[in-house]
Amino acid sequence: MSSLTSTEHAAGAPFASPGVTDRAASGQTAADPDADEADYDAQEEQRAIEQAEEGSIIVDSDDVATDAGYESDGHTAASTSLADSVRDYIYENGRRYHRFREGRYNFPNDDVEQQREDMKHAMVKMLCGQLYFAPIGDSPHHVLDIGTGTGIWAIEMGDLFDSASILGVDLSPIQPEWVPPNVRFMVDDVDWLHPRNCFDYIHARHTVMAIKNWPRLLRRAIEHMRPGGWFEIQEVLHYPISHNGAMAADHPVAKFWELIHQGLSNLGVDFHAVAGGRLANTMRDCGYVNVSERTLQIPIGTWPKNKVLKTVGLYWRTILLDGLQAIALGPLMRGCGWSREQVEVFLIQVRRAYHDNSCLMYMPLHIIYGQKPESHY
Numbered sequence: 001m002s003s004l005t006s007t008e009h010a011a012g013a014p015f016a017s018p019g020v021t022d023r024a025a026s027g028q029t030a031a032d033p034d035a036d037e038a039d040y041d042a043q044e045e046q047r048a049i050e051q052a053e054e055g056s057i058i059v060d061s062d063d064v065a066t067d068a069g070y071e072s073d074g075h076t077a078a079s080t081s082l083a084d085s086v087r088d089y090i091y092e093n094g095r096r097y098h099r100f101r102e103g104r105y106n107f108p109n110d111d112v113e114q115q116r117e118d119m120k121h122a123m124v125k126m127l128c129g130q131l132y133f134a135p136i137g138d139s140p141h142h143v144l145d146i147g148t149g150t151g152i153w154a155i156e157m158g159d160l161f162d163s164a165s166i167l168g169v170d171l172s173p174i175q176p177e178w179v180p181p182n183v184r185f186m187v188d189d190v191d192w193l194h195p196r197n198c199f200d201y202i203h204a205r206h207t208v209m210a211i212k213n214w215p216r217l218l219r220r221a222i223e224h225m226r227p228g229g230w231f232e233i234q235e236v237l238h239y240p241i242s243h244n245g246a247m248a249a250d251h252p253v254a255k256f257w258e259l260i261h262q263g264l265s266n267l268g269v270d271f272h273a274v275a276g277g278r279l280a281n282t283m284r285d286c287g288y289v290n291v292s293e294r295t296l297q298i299p300i301g302t303w304p305k306n307k308v309l310k311t312v313g314l315y316w317r318t319i320l321l322d323g324l325q326a327i328a329l330g331p332l333m334r335g336c337g338w339s340r341e342q343v344e345v346f347l348i349q350v351r352r353a354y355h356d357n358s359c360l361m362y363m364p365l366h367i368i369y370g371q372k373p374e375s376h377y
């Protein structure tokens with residue numbers, strides 16, 4: 001459960017470092033070495049988010065060399081398939097995919113992928129220090145998480161707001177059974193049907209690789225939000241940018257993400273939908289007001305000097321490396337017509353190139369939120 005209170009997440013305020021408040025309240029003194037360390041950690045957290053948002057990440061000059069070799073990804077084939085079609089799975093190239101609305105989402109849902117999604121959640125939380133940014137107040141009643149995945153965000157929101165009712169919707173039935181009493185999951189397409197004017201807050205994170213028609217989703221969502229409710233999107237722009245401009249255009253990591261973009265585009269998905277303020281503009285075009293966008297840099301690798309950003313970078317690189325095959329198979333085989341062998345051979349150079357810390361790579365995380373006008377019924 002997050003230790004944050006909702007007032008600490010108020011949007012528009014500088015990014016909070018919740019630990020500072022906790023420690024101040026605990027009455028620790030400067031003479032106490034534990035307190036000094038805690039203060040230092042709190043300052044590192046604050047500096048991390050400032051550097052990530054300002055694009056001023058300080059480089060650790062001791063950590064820009066290429067890391068030692070990386071072992072190949074492990075992967076499992078899940079063994080259970082349940083009876084009815086909603087709970088059924090299909091298997092492709094040793095990976096498990098959703099059966100309900102088959103083919104709509106091009107990435108696996110097996111145990112390995114679920115662990116990776118949970119690690120991504122931990123990484124984003126470490127970077128942002130909070131679960132959301134929209135100013136939703138202290139007591140939202142109805143919260144919807146679209147493409148909830150393992151449901152980890154929905155569960156933590158349920159812990160944070162015990163008066164709220166949280167609904168997570170996903171194509172895959174991969175959420176745990178034991179959840180807080182105010183959290184529910186539903187296997188469904190985001191083309192859901194619910195009462196109009198209902199949700200105080202709708203959240204979508206890491207769904208840019210799935211959503212084919214953002215204007216349609218945003219218009220549908222606004223009908224189901226109560227006037228004054230908020231829609232928040234948190235999406236990574238999956239393309240490596242070099243902090244020092246040292247990355248060649250044919251760098252294998254850049255080539256990899258360009259091909260994934262192409263494959264998804266062939267499958268009808270705009271993987272770069274958040275680039276250049278486009279999704280924020282789509283939100284405005286769909287009738288949302290008070291639309292804000294913030295961008296944080298997620299380092300890839302251990303090159304930042306700040307210890308929070310160094311850990312974030314280690315997590316993010318691990319997540320990307322662990323997911324190499326899961327990310328590549330659908331877009332390259334279904335989208336570009338590659339064979340499994342072509343994919344596996346290509347991945348060898350990409351895997352190696354991720355350990356090149358000298359290009360100081362990062363990816364932007366876009367946080368976009370907008371409000372349904374009070375006057376819109």
Ligand SMILES: C[S@@+](CC[C@H](N)C(=O)[O-])C[C@H]1O[C@@H](n2cnc3c(N)ncnc32)[C@H](O)[C@@H]1O
Pocket residue numbers: 098104105117118121146147148149150151152153169170171172188189190191204205206207210211
């Ligand atoms: C990358 S995961 C993100 C999970 C979660 N939002 C998080 O941040 O931890 C994307 C999820 O979206 C789900 N998804 C994709 N297309 C969907 C759709 N049309 N309707 C509902 N869920 C969908 C997938 O099944 C997958 O679990």
